[in-house]
Amino acid sequence: MISFQGGSVSGLTGFLAVVLVFIWIYNKLIHVRNEVENAVGAVHSILQKRADVIPSLVATLNQYSDYESGLLKELTEARTLALRSGSTSVDALQSADQTLSGLFGKVMAVAENYPDLKANQNFLGLQASLNEVEGQLAAARRTYNAAVVRYNTVIESIPTVILASMLGYKRKPVFQVTEAVAQKPDLNQLFGRKTG
Amino acid sequence: MLEIELLQQRLGKVPEFIDSELRPRVIAFSEDQPKLGGPIVAALKKWGFWIVLGYFMQFAAGLMHASRLKAIVGPLGLVLTYAAGGVLLWALKPYLFKAKERFERMRTLTALIKARAIGFLGFHYESSVEFPTALVHSCGLFTRYDRAYAEDRVFGKLGEAEFEMMELSTSKVERRGKAIKLIPLFKGLLVVVDFHKNFSGHTVVLSDHAEKSLGFVGRSMQRLAADVGLQSEMGLGRLKLIELEDPEFEGKFKVMSSDPVEARYILTPAYMQTLIQFRRQVGDRVQLSFMQGKMIMTLPYQSDFLWFPIQPDDALASVPRVLEEVVGVLRLVADLKVQSNLFQARGGSSKAG
Numbered sequence: 001m002i003s004f005q006g007g008s009v010s011g012l013t014g015f016l017a018v019v020l021v022f023i024w025i026y027n028k029l030i031h032v033r034n035e036v037e038n039a040v041g042a043v044h045s046i047l048q049k050r051a052d053v054i055p056s057l058v059a060t061l062n063q064y065s066d067y068e069s070g071l072l073k074e075l076t077e078a079r080t081l082a083l084r085s086g087s088t089s090v091d092a093l094q095s096a097d098q099t100l101s102g103l104f105g106k107v108m109a110v111a112e113n114y115p116d117l118k119a120n121q122n123f124l125g126l127q128a129s130l131n132e133v134e135g136q137l138a139a140a141r142r143t144y145n146a147a148v149v150r151y152n153t154v155i156e157s158i159p160t161v162i163l164a165s166m167l168g169y170k171r172k173p174v175f176q177v178t179e180a181v182a183q184k185p186d187l188n189q190l191f192g193r194k195t196g
Numbered sequence: 197m198l199e200i201e202l203l204q205q206r207l208g209k210v211p212e213f214i215d216s217e218l219r220p221r222v223i224a225f226s227e228d229q230p231k232l233g234g235p236i237v238a239a240l241k242k243w244g245f246w247i248v249l250g251y252f253m254q255f256a257a258g259l260m261h262a263s264r265l266k267a268i269v270g271p272l273g274l275v276l277t278y279a280a281g282g283v284l285l286w287a288l289k290p291y292l293f294k295a296k297e298r299f300e301r302m303r304t305l306t307a308l309i310k311a312r313a314i315g316f317l318g319f320h321y322e323s324s325v326e327f328p329t330a331l332v333h334s335c336g337l338f339t340r341y342d343r344a345y346a347e348d349r350v351f352g353k354l355g356e357a358e359f360e361m362m363e364l365s366t367s368k369v370e371r372r373g374k375a376i377k378l379i380p381l382f383k384g385l386l387v388v389v390d391f392h393k394n395f396s397g398h399t400v401v402l403s404d405h406a407e408k409s410l411g412f413v414g415r416s417m418q419r420l421a422a423d424v425g426l427q428s429e430m431g432l433g434r435l436k437l438i439e440l441e442d443p444e445f446e447g448k449f450k451v452m453s454s455d456p457v458e459a460r461y462i463l464t465p466a467y468m469q470t471l472i473q474f475r476r477q478v479g480d481r482v483q484l485s486f487m488q489g490k491m492i493m494t495l496p497y498q499s500d501f502l503w504f505p506i507q508p509d510d511a512l513a514s515v516p517r518v519l520e521e522v523v524g525v526l527r528l529v530a531d532l533k534v535q536s537n538l539f540q541a542r543g544g545s546s547k548a549g
């Protein structure tokens with residue numbers, strides 16, 4: 001009788017331990033998943049903030065009638081797309097980020113050819129705002145990447161991998177700079193297009 | 197031109213400033229002072245003789261056999277000693293008051309020299325300072341203390357950023373039975389720089405000893421302590437431990453923040469390298485806090501910040517050293533400014549200074 005009771009107690013204790021471990025792992029998975037979602041939200045909101053600079057930038061650049069009008073049109077279209085898209089998927093965000101980064105890079109490169117524009121107070125203010133937003137965006141990307149690395153580590157480590165695969169947790173990609181964005185804009189091509 | 201270069205140029209003009217602005221005051225002070233030495237020595241000579249005579253008479257009476265002469269010489273000597281001593285004190289009294297007054301005037305003049313010298317750099321100075329309790333309790337850089345004081349506050353503008361620095365000391369009281377021991381916790385500088393930027397979070401960069409000595413276990417303990425709010429420093433609350441990408445930085449500092457994005461906005465890869473270099477320069481106990489648009493830095497400093505001798509002539513000789521101390525601290529702040537996102541001017545170029 002006594003050994004049967006001892007066996008029941010140790011069995012119950014073992015069961016409780018398993019339940020506690022299960023709860024701990026489950027909560028940890030939720031925690032790391034939410035961290036990634038928070039980080040994605042932060043990137044999305046800063047990208048929106050960056051897109052909001054475009055109308056003021058276009059208004060300032062429109063004062064210079066011979067400024068590359070094709071470029072301004074691309075900027076406006078990119079903003080419209082960014083605002084329409086409610087997607088917070090990493091691929092969509094990365095694509096929006098890269099498109100706008102490329103366009104802003106071209107705008108700043110072409111502005112080098114307009115001394116009056118470079119001295120324009122509005123333009124300087126917008127440039128400073130953009131620099132600040134770029135800094136925030138870089139921080140948001142790093143935060144997202146750190147959250148994703150932690151998430152991927154947790155879902156692929158023992159013992160959390162067991163429950164993670166049962167619950168359908170999949171590995172997530174990090175933000176990467178593609179070769180296209182890493183390249184500087186071709187100034188000869190830009191100047192050639194302007195004068196052509 | 198960087199503000200620090202302008203300050204360096206000003207330092208070069210300090211000898212000229214001392215000769216034109218400060219030395220005349222010291223000379224005027226010296227000429228204005230009554231000569232106390234002569235009268236005091238004369239009074240001592242005059243009445244000191246009678247005091248010594250009285251002691252001699254008492255001594256001689258002690259050597260005599262009991263007699264009528266002894267009964268006269270002893271008491272007479274005693275009366276002479278006390279009477280002459282009393283008259284001497286009465287004669288010296290006005291000079292003692294004047295000496296005390298002179299000491300107070302010297303202290304005032306020395307404080308004026310200090311304030312003018314710091315004013316020459318374009319800054320302001322206060323010797324008595326109210327201890328910044330609210331800031332110290334909320335910044336997350338100080339452990340709980342029992343006693344604290346602050347003094348020697350220098351404040352002004354460095355470029356577009358307003359700053360203040362002051363000497364701070366905190367200690368805790370340890371009681372062992374009836375004995376009370378004061379354990380120093382912090383002695384050094386508190387430097388506060390206001391960048392007038394709106395950021396809502398609180399990020400703290402602390403010196404990391406756990407990871408250095410305990411490695412991975414130390415980091416796990418830090419994470420656990422942060423999660424449950426067990427921190428020795430005040431004001432950390434439930435700030436989360438932030439793990440950054442630079443392993444060298446991670447080994448030397450522990451970062452806690454209420455906003456991980458903001459923490460990474462402040463601590464860019466370049467800024468992390470700057471902080472590592474900065475730590476090599478100033479020692480491994482430097483710590484920073486970023487909150488309410490301000491950077492708060494604690495710099496342990498063993499000697500007395502802005503110490504001036506009380507004698508005006510010696511104080512004049514100390515002016516170049518004191519100004520170098522102030523510029524030295526500001527140079528450290530400027531070095532931190534260069535790589536920081538936080539000091540970029542609005543509406544202008546992103547270059548610092």
